[in-house]
Amino acid sequence: MSLLRDVSPRLWSIRSSEQVALAKRAAQITTELQQGVKKPYKNVIDVSWGDPHRGGLKPLTFVRQVVATCLYPSLLNSEALPVDVQQRAKSLLGQCDGGSVGSYTTTRGIPKIVQSVSEFISQRDGGVQSSPENIFITSGSQRSLMMVLKLFVQSEGFTQTGVLTPVPSYPYFNMALSALGGTMVPYHLCEEQGWKLKVEELRRALHVARGHCNPMALYVINPGNPTGHVQSRKSIEDVIRFAAEEKLFLLADEVYQDSVHDPSCEFVSYKKVLFEMGPPYSNSVELASLNSISKGYFGESGFRGGYVEFVNLDPTVVGYVYTWFSLDTCSAVLGQITLDIMAHPPEAGDPSYPTFSEEIRSIKDTLASNVHRVQDVLGDLPGISCQPIKGGMFAFPQLHLPPCVVQQAKEAGMKPDVLYSSLLLEETGLSVGAGCEHGQREGTHHIRLCIATPEDNMEDVLNRLSTFHLRFMSRLS
Numbered sequence: 001m002s003l004l005r006d007v008s009p010r011l012w013s014i015r016s017s018e019q020v021a022l023a024k025r026a027a028q029i030t031t032e033l034q035q036g037v038k039k040p041y042k043n044v045i046d047v048s049w050g051d052p053h054r055g056g057l058k059p060l061t062f063v064r065q066v067v068a069t070c071l072y073p074s075l076l077n078s079e080a081l082p083v084d085v086q087q088r089a090k091s092l093l094g095q096c097d098g099g100s101v102g103s104y105t106t107t108r109g110i111p112k113i114v115q116s117v118s119e120f121i122s123q124r125d126g127g128v129q130s131s132p133e134n135i136f137i138t139s140g141s142q143r144s145l146m147m148v149l150k151l152f153v154q155s156e157g158f159t160q161t162g163v164l165t166p167v168p169s170y171p172y173f174n175m176a177l178s179a180l181g182g183t184m185v186p187y188h189l190c191e192e193q194g195w196k197l198k199v200e201e202l203r204r205a206l207h208v209a210r211g212h213c214n215p216m217a218l219y220v221i222n223p224g225n226p227t228g229h230v231q232s233r234k235s236i237e238d239v240i241r242f243a244a245e246e247k248l249f250l251l252a253d254e255v256y257q258d259s260v261h262d263p264s265c266e267f268v269s270y271k272k273v274l275f276e277m278g279p280p281y282s283n284s285v286e287l288a289s290l291n292s293i294s295k296g297y298f299g300e301s302g303f304r305g306g307y308v309e310f311v312n313l314d315p316t317v318v319g320y321v322y323t324w325f326s327l328d329t330c331s332a333v334l335g336q337i338t339l340d341i342m343a344h345p346p347e348a349g350d351p352s353y354p355t356f357s358e359e360i361r362s363i364k365d366t367l368a369s370n371v372h373r374v375q376d377v378l379g380d381l382p383g384i385s386c387q388p389i390k391g392g393m394f395a396f397p398q399l400h401l402p403p404c405v406v407q408q409a410k411e412a413g414m415k416p417d418v419l420y421s422s423l424l425l426e427e428t429g430l431s432v433g434a435g436c437e438h439g440q441r442e443g444t445h446h447i448r449l450c451i452a453t454p455e456d457n458m459e460d461v462l463n464r465l466s467t468f469h470l471r472f473m474s475r476l477s
Helices: 002-014 017-034 061-071 073-077 083-094 111-124 141-152 171-179 199-209 233-246 270-277 315-326 333-343 353-379 403-411 416-428 455-476
Strands: 135-138 161-167 183-188 214-221 249-253 287-292 306-311 447-450
Touching: 017 416, 061 073, 061 083, 061 333, 061 353, 073 083, 083 111, 083 333, 111 135, 111 306, 111 333, 135 141, 135 333, 141 171, 141 249, 141 287, 141 306, 141 315, 161 171, 161 199, 171 183, 183 199, 199 214, 199 233, 214 233, 233 249, 233 270, 249 270, 270 287, 270 306, 306 333, 353 455, 403 416, 416 447, 416 455
Parallel strands: 161 183, 161 214, 214 249, 249 287
Antiparallel strands: 135 306, 287 306
8 A cells, every 4th residue: 555655646746637627527528418418519529639549530441350350260261351361360360379369479479470560660760670589569658668667767866767758748658757756857849949859958957857866768759749740860860969978768759650741751760860870879879669559540549559679778688678578468469460460561462452552541641631720720810829740640739828817727726728628628519638738838838639530520629629719819808
């Protein structure tokens, strides 16, 4: 019980109880509507989550056909399924003990799938080699983050581990770090310059942190969540040089790597840039890179699958990492199967390729269209500004709220963006995330919207938001 007493306050210091209350209220309103309570809207639209299928995007046919066949091998004899579906399922089942997805796998994951992931990384990085020995398949990026943090976080005094963490950022990371006894060392992304990551800000944060903790790692999210920025190669090089100079472990969250919407931008992995920089960086900077099936055009959040690749770890440390990961249960087999498809999708000439490629194109077109509409609509609303959404799955517009709203929120014991989000939910049935959950500069206020939703739903989201915001600002004037 003492452990629970120690951990719980740290968790709740990170996760705003106000944001939890928002989610509960959205669920209550849905129940009220189902019970016939009259409201000026017919349903709740929830775009506070980064869950594409929850948002209405459809699963990929090939993924579901392969998974279904692995779950029910009798489908291997069905003429209703394409030949390449049956071949993939048969191959994967042959890698499962007992020919069943209900069996355990090894610590790293099914060897064939680990090899597929290794080949995927090598191809992605233009031939930079990836070794299966450095890859662990996990139950998603959240689990990867927790396992990596457990490797080096200490929680005592000046030896307490500090991790340089972007603001705004992914709230789960802050919760996990706090729960393990580490401390967040915040560095602010520059909103005015498209959420640019500046090395001088990293230096400032590091200098301040060394007075009260032991900074050991630098966490980066590229493309950004919730900011939607995409780092340039030059920016990544600068960060790598900084990490080398300060002897920091690099933790690269790259789960949105397949979601770049701006044609002028390109995702480049930290590992690729690291090796192209050459020695001493390529053989000395330690790196863990994360990816997941939950984001991008796969969107399979419920299957729980992802991987972490370690780079430049000492062989002795790699052995310790293997032992540490062995203490955890193996990742979900259905997640591993989906990860194999992400790493090795249907190719031109395969029976499933036409459908698969068309579905991917449709999802990417939908996201690009939603980005365009969000930027256009929010750009015309007074009291809102939104930096360009170049990648990822979210818009993170800033609310320029007048002092009277800030004061009203203070009197109500709420954050201003939580107050705004609460009123938006009550009056329109639109549920968004409050910026305070992700961190933001003092005196600024934001909301987060997931853009991974069908275009007609996005139009409804923007209509409700616009109507509310104009009415809200009119009432204030």
